[in-house]
Amino acid sequence: MGRRRTPELYRAPFPLYALRVDPSAGLLIAAGGGGAAKTGIKNGVHFLQLEQINGRLSASLLHSHDTETRATMNLALAGDILAAGQDAHCQLLRFQIHQQKGKNKAEKAGSKEQGPRQRKGAAPAEKKSGAETHPKGVEFSVEILNEVQTDFSRDPLQKVVCFNHDNTLLATGGTDGCVRVWKVPTLEKVLEFKAHEGEIEDLALGPDGKLVTVGWDLKASVWQKDQLVTQLHWQENGPTFSNTPYRYQACSESGTFLGLGTVTGSVAIYIAFSLQRLYYVKEAHGIVVTDVAFLPEKGRGPELLGSHETALFSVAVDSRCQLHLLPSRRSAPVWLLLLLCVGLIVMTILLLQSAFPGFL
Numbered sequence: 001m002g003r004r005r006t007p008e009l010y011r012a013p014f015p016l017y018a019l020r021v022d023p024s025a026g027l028l029i030a031a032g033g034g035g036a037a038k039t040g041i042k043n044g045v046h047f048l049q050l051e052q053i054n055g056r057l058s059a060s061l062l063h064s065h066d067t068e069t070r071a072t073m074n075l076a077l078a079g080d081i082l083a084a085g086q087d088a089h090c091q092l093l094r095f096q097i098h099q100q101k102g103k104n105k106a107e108k109a110g111s112k113e114q115g116p117r118q119r120k121g122a123a124p125a126e127k128k129s130g131a132e133t134h135p136k137g138v139e140f141s142v143e144i145l146n147e148v149q150t151d152f153s154r155d156p157l158q159k160v161v162c163f164n165h166d167n168t169l170l171a172t173g174g175t176d177g178c179v180r181v182w183k184v185p186t187l188e189k190v191l192e193f194k195a196h197e198g199e200i201e202d203l204a205l206g207p208d209g210k211l212v213t214v215g216w217d218l219k220a221s222v223w224q225k226d227q228l229v230t231q232l233h234w235q236e237n238g239p240t241f242s243n244t245p246y247r248y249q250a251c252s253e254s255g256t257f258l259g260l261g262t263v264t265g266s267v268a269i270y271i272a273f274s275l276q277r278l279y280y281v282k283e284a285h286g287i288v289v290t291d292v293a294f295l296p297e298k299g300r301g302p303e304l305l306g307s308h309e310t311a312l313f314s315v316a317v318d319s320r321c322q323l324h325l326l327p328s329r330r331s332a333p334v335w336l337l338l339l340l341c342v343g344l345i346v347m348t349i350l351l352l353q354s355a356f357p358g359f360l
Contacts, residue, residue: 006267006284009059009313009323010048014041016315018075019291020082023299025097026050028059028313030321031084032290033071043067045075045084047095047140048321050295050304057304057311057323063140065093074160078167081145081185088156090172092145092185100137148187151176164205171211173200179213179223193226257326259312261289267314267324279326285316 009028016032028048034041044066048059070086077083082093150158151174158174163184170182177198181191196215203213211223218234257278258270265285269278295301295311305311312324 006281007323007325008320009057010046010061010321012044012046012319012321014043014071015290015317015319016321017071017073017290017317018085019293019313019315019321020075020077021293021295021313022077023296023301026300026304027062028321029075029077029082030315031067031072031075032315032319033067035071036069036087043069043071045072045082045093045142047142050300052304052306055306057306057325059321062138063095063142065095065142067091074158076161076163076170078163078184081167083161083163083170085150085158085161085172088149088151088158088174089147090150090158090161090170090182090187091147092170092187094143094145094185096141096143098139098141100139145185146187148182148189150174150180150182152178159200160202162203162205165207169205171203171205173203173213175199177215177217179203179211181211191225193223195221195223255294257294257310257312259292259294259314259324261285261292261314261316263288265289265316265318267292267312267322269310269312269324269326278329279312279324281324284314284322284324285318285320287316287318289314289316291315 010030012030012032014033016030018031020029021027022029026049028050029045030048031045033043035043044064046061047063047065049062050057050059067084067086070089072084072086074085075082080094080096082095084091084093149156150172153174153176155175158172160173162171163169164171168184169190170184170187172180172182173195177194177196177200179191179193179195179200180189182189195213196217196219198216201214201216203211205211209224210229212220213223214220220232222229222231255272258272258275260268260270265283265287266281267284267289268280270276271278292312292314295304295313297305307328308325309328310326312326314322314324
């Protein structure tokens with residue numbers, strides 16, 4: 001059998017490192033770039049519009065935000081505010097979608113002269129990678145709110161960023177092993193402490209104010225502000241596999257499914273509580289998967305999912321964003337099964353009454 005092929009949703013003009021989904025607006029946000037090296041590879045954040053077209057989930061570039069000489073390596077999303085990790089800095093961006101009001105006749109006449117109108121039902125012209133598509137009456141804008149340096153090591157790099165539950169605080173971690181917490185949107189620093197010896201790989205802020213971090217020192221830690229609450233050490237608490245060194249890689253929110261991307265480019269979907277594997281594509285990207293994100297089951301999520309149970313997006317250094325769809329495993333709804341049972345019981349009673357008049 002040949003290798004299973006996955007739909008390529010979008011191909012960017014630069015390597016992709018980070019991915020987020022805005023379910024309220026149906027946006028897929030992908031970011032990356034070639035960095036400061038003068039290779040001709042751009043740096044940017046691309047905002048893609050997700051749509052159901054002829055029963056298939058598709059994406060088109062709505063807006064391209066140029067990040068100049070810095071590649072975006074990590075993202076966090078809070079409503080219409082995006083936190084982008086770029087080298088040793090964190091930049092706050094606000095994006096807005098504006099619905100234009102009706103134009104007057106002169107403006108409409110002018111717009112007609114700008115180019116031929118596409119006939120109704122005609123296939124859209126093929127667009128090159130990075131070509132923007134603006135639906136009629138829609139304007140997209142990106143505003144830089146603030147920026148701050150978040151890492152101060154010899155080779156500084158912000159590796160992770162996340163918002164708290166009410167989007168009033170932002171936490172960052174990087175190669176210097178320090179956690180820094182900032183107010184949103186002023187980016188005024190409210191907390192700083194050394195969490196790990198070496199790089200911080202991931203972190204998460206809980207609704208109770210606790211902070212979870214994992215680092216290259218083989219430790220996973222829970223903090224209340226800068227006070228250590230509890231800690232796991234791989235060598236003491238993790239499984240033992242001969243002499244191979246392992247470390248905690250990521251911490252994430254709980255949910256129905258768990259999506260994984262590997263360094264060899266493979267993508268998998270598991271049931272979160274049982275780790276039963278439901279979906280797997282070996283070397284879907286053929287190179288390290290840099291980020292994955294589920295389409296949330298809120299906002300426009302259910303509409304975009306269609307008949308599928310979930311959708312996982314993956315990005316990689318190969319510049320591609322791929323779509324991984326899990327077909328619905330659900331059988332008929334419970335109410336329908338109950339209705340069928342009641343119907344069968346009624347039919348059985350009627351048949352018995354007709355065959356045996358004195359049955360009831």
